[in-house]
Amino acid sequence: MDAHKIIFFFILLHVTLSSSTTSVVDFCVADFNYPGGPAGFPCKNPANVTVDDFVFSGLSVPGNTTNIVNASAFLAIDVTFPALNGLGLSMARLDFGVGGVIPIHAHRVSEVILVVEGTIIAGFIGSDNTAYYKTLNKGDIMIFPHSLLHFQVNVGDSPALAFVSLNSANPGFQTTTVALAANDLPTDIIQKITLLDAEQVRKLKSIFGGTN
Structure with missing residues (x-):
């Protein structure tokens, strides 16, 4: 094998290895005795891990939809289900009363929704401001690409239920309206950046x- 072929082989090998993800442990159940970081939480001592660490029943309970949006979202993420730590996935249960809404929001990652009961309109807005939305019925799924604003609205005449999965153990959740109105950002600044009036x-x- 000549020198050029050898160099090409090692470049190809380096790219292949550097683009793959290799784990040196089977799991890393979060240990909340220490702070989390960009890669998640430190691992709980495996000697103290049991099968119960890998089971979560929180999504079996209907959420409280008695609120301003008539809907609820209960999250199974690393801070509520520590076994997800470091595994790159999470889930949530969405309950909608009649007319319920999960307001427009964004995550750091992609999301897929599965409608279990009812009829909802779900959609997202592309970075070019194109709106992609559709009526979803029981059994339908839809993908929301990472970081894009998206929403769900119950348009049926009965409560609706959906489950979502996200490709991060802690995907983040930023609702546009709350991000603007739940802090001390001055009213006149919000007026300028949203075109809303002061009232x-x-x-x-x-x-x-x-x-403010």
């Missing part, structure tokens, strides 16, 4: 606990 901004701040 509308103050109403949102009163709902979500914002000041």
Whole structure:
């Protein structure tokens, strides 16, 4: 094998190895005695891990939809289900009352939704401002690409239920309206960046606990 072929072989080998993900442990159940970081939480001592660490029943309980959006989202992420730590996935249960809404929001990662009961409209907005939305019925799934704004609305005449899966143990959750109105960002600044009037901004701040 000549020198050029050898160099090409090692470059190809390096790219292949560097693009693959290799784990040196089977799992890393989160240990909350230590702070989390960009890679998640430190691992619980495997000697103290049991099968119960890998079971989570929280998504079996209907959420409370008695709130301003008539809907709820219960998350199975690393801080509620420690066995997800480091595994790159999580789930959530979405309950919708009649007319319920999961407001427009975004995550750091991609999401797929599965409708279990009812009829909802789900959609997302591309970075070019194109809106992609569709009515989903029982058994339908839809993907929301990472970081894009998306939403779900119950348009049926009965409660709806859906489950979502996200490709991160802690995907983040930022709701646009709450992000604007639940802090001390001045009302006049919000007016300028949203074109809302002062009365509308103050109403949102009163709902979500914002000041200023």
